[in-house]
Amino acid sequence: MNFWKLCGAVLLWLASQNSLGAQEYGADFLTGDIRLVLHADSPAVQGDVTYSYRSSGNLDSIYLDTRMVWTNWVKIDGKQTNFEFHPENNKLAIPSPRDTLLHYLSIDFYGIPDQTVYRVGYYDSIPGNEQIWTQGQGKYSSRWVPSFDDMREKVIFSMQIEMDSVFEVIANGVLDSVSIAGEKRRWYYRMEKPMSSYLLAFAAGHFNRRAGQSASGIPLYWYLPKGKSFEGTTTYQNSIEIFDYLENALGVPYPWKNYKQVPLQEFMYAGMENTGTTFFSDRYLTDSISRSDRDYFNVNAHELAHQWFGNLVTEEDGRSHWLHEGFATFYAYKAEMEIRDAQAVWWRLFETARQLEFQAEKGEGKALTDPDAGSLIFYEKGAWALFALEEAVGSADFRKGITAFLKQYAFRNANIEEFLSVMEEASGKPLDGFKLQWLDSEGFPMEWAENYLAQQSPSVSYYLSLDRTGTNSNQDANNTGFSQAWNTFDLPAYRAQLIGKYKMELTPADYELVFQSSNPKVNASALAALGTLPEWSLKWATGLLNASSYDLREQALFAIWVAFPLERNNILNYTRNNGSLNSETFQQLWWVLSVYTAGYVSQSEQMDYIQNLQFSTAPGQPIEVRQNGYALLEQLELIGKQQLIELVLSSEHHSWQFRNYCRRLLDRQIAARPDKLYWEELLKAIPKTPGTSSNRAEFEPDYLRKKIAEL
Ligand SMILES: [Zn+2]
Known part of the structure; x- marks a missing residue:
């Protein structure tokens, strides 16, 4: 689904970045040393931060952004000073000497962030x-530390974090030391290069770690939750190859000291590129079967x-967001082409081109x-x-331009015009036409995209020729159109489209061809093309219960169960023992079908299965599993x-997709029982436990309260 593709781009936030354009912090901030105390049993965040800065010399005050954080004292060069909080723009104003000498600003802070810091x-x-x-x-780091919401202020940060000893703490930068501080451990991470505040990140949890190294010698750290084995996990395969590929393709060494990847529970995006410290959804912790899903x-x-x-060269504001997401998406495709399967990527691009064309035809295209x-x-x-550029x-000048751009704007900000001017210089070609067609236009040049794909991929080219000539002209009297096309390329993406x-x-004879594919x-x-399974497909469909994809196994189980009542006991028995129940959503469907297969299990087992299904929607289970269970x-x-209580808790969940799903389900439950x-x-039964889904000191079932008031 689309939201799994997002990596932190929240549109409202992007829009608001524009209005911050004229913002002034009144100084150039150089370093920021954060000291932070976290608590296992409380959502409070407390600490202090010391920034070194040089005043711009033309203002009486310097400014910081701060949201939902209280400050007791502010010091400049060690001496306590006055400060003023401006709630209208979340700014802390601090009088500062009007010279341009180096000064140190220290601030203490305390707060219970309602966003940005999540407890799961x-x-x-x-x-x-x-x-x-x-x-x-998208959330503002200034909710937990006074800092800079404007991406243009870049600072060299360090973080010292105290947390209960049983937790491991991960943050941006190099781990300098870990020391004992009473019942807590103190983790000290430091960086050597500046970055924007939105990239500040920490995670405390229970992890195991493995280390590797890139060809250039950068340490790579891969994390797993305790209890999960590296041996059975396919997630980090290709990590070193991807790293080496990007360093070579970009012509600029990886800009940070190390690279960590940390899987997190109930993470709201697929991944987030915090500097040197990528966080990603633990749903990507896959085995050799779920990796296809x-x-x-x-x-x-x-x-x-x-x-x-994004991190080395940061957009000036939301109008240049292409420099982050377009480039990251482009180079991910490039890496996949190089390391894995170029043809699969061309087919993926064919698909995105059609989505973009469809969007533009509806009049919903955007520049x-x-x-x-x-x-x-x-x-x-x-x-x-970027493919068009x-x-x-030409690819040689393209690479030259990319390298020059990254070098010229390293540790700074840039906009699209600046990027294009570097590319023009590198290539000696004017790019006004490119800008007009690809960046300023709301349309999508489908014809160009198809011609381009046809040059890159013989199978896409052939498929397009089928489209243009119409399927009939490719068929002779014996209806060999499909089989001829099928045999022309042995490529899964192509063949899936062809079906x-x-x-x-399609005739049963055509399906005989198809069924040979694994x-x-x-x-x-x-399976989708067949709809209700015919008798002659049973053997093939039963084979899919062993497919190298749990999703496909699940679809096959359901399709067979519906079409072949006499097979129900067999397929339930078979999938009980072939590893399919490793998939939580397969397991959920299996419970339901077992209960609804007459005589398959005893009445007490039926009760157990229903209870299991209910438990599978409880907090602590992955969001998608809970949602599937609720459905x-x-x-x-x-x-x-109990499910209603948990639904109320989740109607305030930090993932807005899940929160909205729970709210709509709650709406339907209330409508069905308007009592x-x-x-x-x-409402009285809702626990007040903090940290259930938002960080407030006590859980507040705001949505249910609102709905009750409407009854
Ligand atoms: Zn991204």
């Missing part, structure tokens, strides 16, 4: 899964590319320079624009009181 694993029955972590982009390769390459495009353009534009049209200037294209006219994408496409329970009308007393009783 605190309201569930699973021991040892507690985590506290940050998401800065949730493949980390693209996220891995995308977030790493941001270490240059890449529009800060409100949305993720499809920033990511996919952004990547397309590479084609326009969709010919699905209305590729999950091809088989998923065939099944809703259809079966099995949402009980005010019932819901008021439920």
Whole structure:
């Protein structure tokens, strides 16, 4: 789904970056040393920060951004001084000497951030899964430390974080030391180069770590939650190759001292490229089967590319967001082409081109320079624009220009015009036409994209020729159109498309060809094309219960169960023992089908399975699993009181997609039972535990309260 592609680009926030354009902090801030105390059992964040700065010399005050954080004292050069908080723009104003000497500003702070710092694993029955972590982009780091919401202020940060000893703490930079501080441990991370505040990040949790090294000698650290084995996890495969590829392709060494990748529970995006410290959703912790369902390769390459495009060179404001997302998406495709399967990527690009064309035809196209353009534009049209630019200037000059741009704007900010002028210089070609067509226009040049793809990929070219001539002219009297096309290229992405294209006219003989494929994408496409399974497909469909994709196994189980009642016991028995139940969503479907297969299990087992399904929606389970469980329970009308309580907790969840899902489900539950007393009783049963889903000192069921008031 699309939101899994997002890596922190929140559009409202982008738009607001524009209005900050004229912002002045009154000084150039050089270093920022943060000291922070975290608590396992409290959402409070406290500490102090010392910035070194040189005043610009023309203002009486210097300014910092701060939100939801209280300050008791401010010192300049060690001496306590006055300060003023301006709530209208969340600024702290501090009188400062009007000279241009180096000064030190220290501030203490305390707060309970309602966003940016998230506590997960605190309201569930699973021991040892507690985590506290940050998401800065789109949320403002100034919610937990007085800092700079404007991306143009870059500072060399260090972080000293105290946390209960059982937790491991990860933050930007190099771990300098770990020391004991009473019942806590004190972790000291430092950086050597400046970055924007939105990239500040820390995570506290229970992790194991493995180390590797790039060809250039950069230490790479891969984290896993305790209890998960590196041996069975495919997630980090190709990490070194991706790293080496990007360093070579960009011609600029990786700009930071090390690179860590940290999987987090209930993370709201696929990944976030905090400097040197990428956080990503633990749903990407896959085994050799689930990797076809949730493949980390693209996220891995995308977030790493941001270490240059975003972190080393940062957009001036939201109008140049292409410089972050378009470039990260483009280089992730490039890495996949180089390391894995170029043809699969061309087919993926064909798909995104069609999405962009469709969007533009609906009149919903946007220019890449529009800060409100949305993720499809920033990511996919952004990547397309770079393929077009590479084609326009030639790949040698393209690489030369990229290298020059990264060097010229390293540790600084840039806008699109500055990038284009570097490219013009590197290539000697004017790029006004390129800018007009790809960056300023709201349309998508589909014809150009198709011609380009046809040159790169013989299979796309052939497929397009089928489209242009119409399928009939390729068919002779024996209806060999499909089989001829099928045999022309042995490529899964191509064949999956072909099945969709010919699905209305496919014969059992055609399917005999298709059924020989072991590729999950091809088989998923065939399963969808068949609809209700015919008798002659049973053997093939049963084979899919062993597919190298849990999603496909799940689809096959359901399709067989529906079409072949006599097979129900067999397929349930078979999948009980073939490893399919490793997938939580497969397991959920299996419970439901077992309960609804007459005589398959005893009545007490039926009760157990329903209870298991209900438990699978509880906090502590992955969000998608909970959502899938809720959908099944809703259809079966099995949402009980405990599920309603958990639904109320999740109606304030930090992931807005999940929060909205829970709110809509709660709406339907209330509509089905518009009894005010019932819901008021439920309200009393909601636990006040802090950290259940938001960070407020006590949990506040605001949404349910509002709905009750409307009853
Ligand atoms: Zn991104």
